[in-house]
Amino acid sequence: xxxxxxxxxxxxxxxxxxxxxxxxxxxxxxxxxxxxxxxxxxxxxxxxxxxxxxxxxxxxxxxxxxxxxxxxxxxxxxxxxxxxxxxxxxxxxxxxxxxxxxxxxxxxxxxxxxxxxxxxxxxxxxxxxxxxxxxxxxxxxxxxxxxxxxxxxxxxxxxxxxxxxxxxxxxxxxxxxxxxxxxxxxxxxxxxxxxxxxxxxxxxxxxxxxxxxxxxxxxxxxxxxxxxxxxxxxxxxxxxxxxxxxxxxxxxxxxxxxxxxxxxxxxxxxxxxxxxxxxxxxxxxxxxxxxxxxxxxxxxxxxxxxxxxxxxxxxxxxxxxxxxxxxxxxxxxxxxxxxxxxxxxxxxxxxxxxxxxxxxxxxxxxxxxxxxxxxxxxxxxxxxxxxxxxxxxxxxxxxxxxxxxxxxxxxxxxxxxxxxxxxxxxxxxxxxxxxxxxxxxxxxxxxxxxxxxxxxxxxxxxxxxxxxxxxxxxxxxxxxxxxxxxxxxxxxxxxxxxxxxxxxxxxxxxxxxxxxxxxxxxxxxxxxxxxxxxx
Amino acid sequence: xxxxxxxxxxxxxxxxxxxxxxxxxxxxxxxxxxxxxxxxxxxxxxxxxxxxxxxxxxxxxxxxxxxxxxxxxxxxxxxxxxxxxxxxxxxxxxxxxxxxxxxxxxxxxxxxxxxxxxxxxxxxxxxxxxxxxxxxxxxxxxxxxxxxxxxxxxxxxxxxxxxxxxxxxxxxxxxxxxxxxxxxxxxxxxxxxxxxxxxxxxxxxxxxxxxxxxxxxxxxxxxxxxxxxxxxxxxxxxxxxxxxxxxxxxxxxxxxxxxxxxxxxxxxxxxxxxxxxxxxxxxxxxxxxxxxxxxxxxxxxxxxxxxxxxxxxxxxxxxxxxxxxxxxxxxxxxxxxxxxxxxxxxxxxx
Numbered sequence: 001x002x003x004x005x006x007x008x009x010x011x012x013x014x015x016x017x018x019x020x021x022x023x024x025x026x027x028x029x030x031x032x033x034x035x036x037x038x039x040x041x042x043x044x045x046x047x048x049x050x051x052x053x054x055x056x057x058x059x060x061x062x063x064x065x066x067x068x069x070x071x072x073x074x075x076x077x078x079x080x081x082x083x084x085x086x087x088x089x090x091x092x093x094x095x096x097x098x099x100x101x102x103x104x105x106x107x108x109x110x111x112x113x114x115x116x117x118x119x120x121x122x123x124x125x126x127x128x129x130x131x132x133x134x135x136x137x138x139x140x141x142x143x144x145x146x147x148x149x150x151x152x153x154x155x156x157x158x159x160x161x162x163x164x165x166x167x168x169x170x171x172x173x174x175x176x177x178x179x180x181x182x183x184x185x186x187x188x189x190x191x192x193x194x195x196x197x198x199x200x201x202x203x204x205x206x207x208x209x210x211x212x213x214x215x216x217x218x219x220x221x222x223x224x225x226x227x228x229x230x231x232x233x234x235x236x237x238x239x240x241x242x243x244x245x246x247x248x249x250x251x252x253x254x255x256x257x258x259x260x261x262x263x264x265x266x267x268x269x270x271x272x273x274x275x276x277x278x279x280x281x282x283x284x285x286x287x288x289x290x291x292x293x294x295x296x297x298x299x300x301x302x303x304x305x306x307x308x309x310x311x312x313x314x315x316x317x318x319x320x321x322x323x324x325x326x327x328x329x330x331x332x333x334x335x336x337x338x339x340x341x342x343x344x345x346x347x348x349x350x351x352x353x354x355x356x357x358x359x360x361x362x363x364x365x366x367x368x369x370x371x372x373x374x375x376x377x378x379x380x381x382x383x384x385x386x387x388x389x390x391x392x393x394x395x396x397x398x399x400x401x402x403x404x405x406x407x408x409x410x411x412x413x414x415x416x417x418x419x420x421x422x423x424x425x426x427x428x429x430x431x432x433x434x435x436x437x438x439x440x441x442x443x444x445x446x447x448x449x450x451x452x453x454x455x456x457x458x459x460x461x462x463x464x465x466x467x468x469x470x471x472x473x474x475x476x477x478x479x480x481x482x483x484x485x486x487x488x489x490x491x492x493x494x495x496x497x498x499x500x501x502x503x504x505x506x507x508x509x510x511x512x513x514x515x516x517x518x519x520x521x522x523x524x525x526x527x528x529x530x531x532x533x534x535x
Numbered sequence: 536x537x538x539x540x541x542x543x544x545x546x547x548x549x550x551x552x553x554x555x556x557x558x559x560x561x562x563x564x565x566x567x568x569x570x571x572x573x574x575x576x577x578x579x580x581x582x583x584x585x586x587x588x589x590x591x592x593x594x595x596x597x598x599x600x601x602x603x604x605x606x607x608x609x610x611x612x613x614x615x616x617x618x619x620x621x622x623x624x625x626x627x628x629x630x631x632x633x634x635x636x637x638x639x640x641x642x643x644x645x646x647x648x649x650x651x652x653x654x655x656x657x658x659x660x661x662x663x664x665x666x667x668x669x670x671x672x673x674x675x676x677x678x679x680x681x682x683x684x685x686x687x688x689x690x691x692x693x694x695x696x697x698x699x700x701x702x703x704x705x706x707x708x709x710x711x712x713x714x715x716x717x718x719x720x721x722x723x724x725x726x727x728x729x730x731x732x733x734x735x736x737x738x739x740x741x742x743x744x745x746x747x748x749x750x751x752x753x754x755x756x757x758x759x760x761x762x763x764x765x766x767x768x769x770x771x772x773x774x775x776x777x778x779x780x781x782x783x784x785x786x787x788x789x790x791x792x793x794x795x796x797x798x799x800x801x802x803x804x805x806x807x808x809x810x811x812x813x814x815x816x817x818x819x820x821x822x823x824x825x826x827x828x829x830x831x832x833x834x835x836x837x838x839x840x841x842x843x844x845x846x847x848x849x850x851x852x853x854x855x856x857x858x859x860x861x862x863x864x865x866x867x868x869x870x871x872x873x874x875x876x877x878x879x880x881x882x883x884x885x
Binding site for chain 2: 064101102103105107109110113115117118119120121123126
């Protein structure tokens, strides 16, 4: 622009233009400072961040540098945009630097207030002529060298640390974490499938005892984690929860009662099998056996009815006796109803006995057929109720076993976590076999006695020895096809049976200790008699 | 020793712009501005013929005169205070009167009195104007007169008129009082009360001249021929200059700065320094701010500017405020001067 053109520009334009030049110069200076500070801050943070990783033995994550670059850009942008240099500040700085004695500040103030007048114009012209001689770039542009130098040093240090590989211990730890993550995913999936399978295959009876929401919630709480301890903790927790749930289903008192009932029934030849099943906790089969005792003959046929009743009554009496001794032992006077509102098992047994006795009385007294029918129905009803309770107990036991199996599975899962030799979960759940297999095996927590031979010892704790020289011989004698044999196999059996009964007697908990001692003493005594008789 | 902020400002504003980055303007500006510079320059030069050195004092006295204010000069005897006023009066071609204040001086000796005169065969009371009826009044050793006599003068300074026997007589325009005080020989004196000190535009301390100035004084006054002072300006010139300086604009932030400075002389103000809080009982009144603003405008014009700058305020704050600040007992006991207090404030307020 030529001089004429320049002069034509108003004083205001010239001054404003100069102030804008100063402002942009100051903005650049401020930007350089802000950028340097941001660079230093980010470099310091990055260096400390990298140092933290290196000290712990890890490699610095590559993403840190990208984050640092982004942070630097963001900080610089925010720093530049916030508290930008205003025109007034630019004017103040220019006045101070160029020694204009508030000329620019005054001009801007007068312009803002739209002041007019001779002296205002003179002032504007004078200020404009002064700024025409000035150059905004004369304002110094000081680079913050120290800050930049420190930032460069820190950044170099951070860059050097980027090339450091993780220590062997950390590599191993990372591998373990990766392995743990994979395994927990696998285990969680496996447990979920097992629980869903269990829920799907549950019988109608079992479904009434199931708590699917609660179990699903337990599985939901299982997390995929890389921390082995945390993983083992959560599976240990699950195992405990499953065990507790199994324990809640464990009808200990009922089992004791049924075991007692089994013992009682075994004393009766007709009901021995049922009693054995009860003792062996085959409640369903025992219930099926008991159901066969249902009274079907019409009271109008009293002989048949009495026969049927006799079988039932025998069983009922044994059961009732077992219930009474159970009550006595457990200190329950009359339990009445169970927790669910229905009569308890011991009450059901006693009710059955009472119903049988009632029916027997009505048959004997030849009372009204309707009444007899009613009594018969009552007997059958009591019997059915008892059988249902037995089935329910069986169901509880089955479910308990499943839960315990699942709990065991959870326990094995903990082992899988720590076992590096196991390649897959299936291999760990079925050790010793070839890899594979989807489902965990199920076992029983109890040991089952093998069926006893009538002629052999039944494995009781207390063994009583009879008269020496008597008792079963090493050689067995068999019944001859015809004629009278030299020895009776039957007598040996009877003898063994009697021995077993007495041994059972002294093992019973309801028998006082002094009585047991007396019986043992007696047998010890008769053992000596045998010795004296031998030459 | 580094110059303080205030001294630097005074130094800068009393010089023409010597900024190497800016070429000084050769344009004299409009006629009124040219008249101002010319008149001021002539007065300064003429007074300097007789008064050696004291350049700052001469400029400050002229500043006060241009603004229509009165000046209180304080200094030991023989420093040329009276000579300065005399010379100023001659240079301005204004009527000059001198009153030597003594303890027996009466108010009537200042303002005038009624006398019995014979006119056309009749005896009438005529008003005999006192020495105050002039343009430039030198009130020498004002603190020697009684408070009653002092108040008569000071009332005249404020009202620019005299009322005697119920009749008001206006004084001439312009009317300036330049009073002097002797800081030694305090016995038998009546220090001016603060309310009356406030009427003075400036209070100036006339310093003892330096060696070179001493020599020059002897050279000028010890010879046969004394410098002759010519009238180079008139009262109208002073009035014109006064009108012009009132038009010099001041930007809002600069004015705000001035107000903050004056308010900071009050111990209750938030910006008051610790020294103010400790040593000052009362700060300056708004009259002090008015004096500073008027003087700052003159400073701006002298600096060839058409706006008031912070430097102008800093340069004029001490003479305008030093007699308007009342020190506390603690301040007086510790020997704190009001000049130190004002410098503290100026250093603190930006």
